[in-house]
Amino acid sequence: MALGKSHDMINMLLMPIPLYFIPKEFYLPFTLGYIIGTFFLSPDLDLRHSKPSKRWGYLKVVWLPYQKKSKHRGISHIPILGTIIRLFYLNFLIFILYFVIVGMLSQINLDKAILSFDFVGFLEKLASSPASLYFLLGLFLSEVFHVLLDVVSTLRRVL
Numbered sequence: 001m002a003l004g005k006s007h008d009m010i011n012m013l014l015m016p017i018p019l020y021f022i023p024k025e026f027y028l029p030f031t032l033g034y035i036i037g038t039f040f041l042s043p044d045l046d047l048r049h050s051k052p053s054k055r056w057g058y059l060k061v062v063w064l065p066y067q068k069k070s071k072h073r074g075i076s077h078i079p080i081l082g083t084i085i086r087l088f089y090l091n092f093l094i095f096i097l098y099f100v101i102v103g104m105l106s107q108i109n110l111d112k113a114i115l116s117f118d119f120v121g122f123l124e125k126l127a128s129s130p131a132s133l134y135f136l137l138g139l140f141l142s143e144v145f146h147v148l149l150d151v152v153s154t155l156r157r158v159l
Contacts, residue, residue, distance in 0.1 A: 006153075007146055008051070011038040014145050018137075026134040033138025041086050041139060043077045043146050046070035062093055079144045087139075 015034050022030050042052035048067050053060050066089050076082040098119065126132050 005051075007042065007044070007149060008038060010149055011142055011145050018141050022134060022137075026131060029131040029135040030138040033135035034142045035138075037083065037139035037142030038146070041083065041090075041143075043082050043143055044072075045086060046072050046074065046076040062090075073150070077147050077150065079147050080140050082147075083136075083139050083143045 011034075015031070018034075019027060019030065040052060040055055042050070044050040045052050045063055046067055047053060048064075053063060053067070056063065066086070070076045075085065
């Protein structure tokens with residue numbers, strides 16, 4: 001199994017390869033997705049003491065339920081599916097937090113501004129943006145390279 005430093009370094013060294021095939025106007029969303037995928041939404045979030053988990057600082061507690069349900073190199077290491085699961089998990093937590101805040105603000109009559117925010121409309125606009133597609137592509141490719149490095153390092157050890 002590759003170490004966290006190896007994953008970070010090799011992922012960053014591989015990033016220019018897909019950039020060659022991406023339109024220049026989408027370099028920024030792709031690069032942001034790739035960097036976030038490499039350093040914060042890595043498949044190794046299933047390990048409690050991994051570098052990606054530690055990078056979340058105090059917020060790493062939000063990943064504890066995910067870590068309890070995931071075994072290392074399980075579903076979290078299936079390319080694309082792992083990223084989708086982590087994104088759904090994170091969005092679910094954000095969704096819950098949004099409604100907790102709305103509930104708290106409604107108790108003191110300050111919820112009008114938050115309730116007037118069109119959350120679904122925002123998500124629809126975000127989903128239809130080409131930049132979002134390239135952001136997701138960056139997340140997915142960082143995961144694919146991570147998993148490929150795991151496979152190569154495992155095969156190297158076995159052979």
